[in-house]
Amino acid sequence: MIRDLHSVNAWLFIVANGLVGIWALAADRWPRFRGRAGWIAIGIAEAIVVAQVFLGVAIVMRNEVDNDQHQLYGFAAFASVGLIYAYRNEMKERPYLLYGVGSLWLMGLGIRGVFLV
Secondary structure, three states: OHHHHHHHHHHHHHHHHHHHHHHHHHHHHOHHHOOHHHHHHHHHHHHHHHHHHHHHHHHHHOOOOOOHHHHHHHHHHHHHHHHHHHOOOOOOOOHHHHHHHHHHHHHHHHHHHHOOO
């Protein structure tokens, strides 16, 4: 059950971060794409990342995992969410660029994690 949810959520992780990454880069370039809805979508996409990591931890605690590299990508994604947030003050002039590139980075980690299963 948890393993199935982890598999489904992985694709949600990838798609959500890919879409908000593209939106944020568009918002960085064209102001008409900026708005509260985009920031809410980024929050949801990052919450999906955190949920994915917790599901992965639950699987590990049940001793159902045999791929350490897959876990590495999960924890890298978790740490990346924190780093993206931590750099918000450094990039306060270009927050859309930060979250755009950061979300696409997360998408890439998710893709890599899926193909290591």
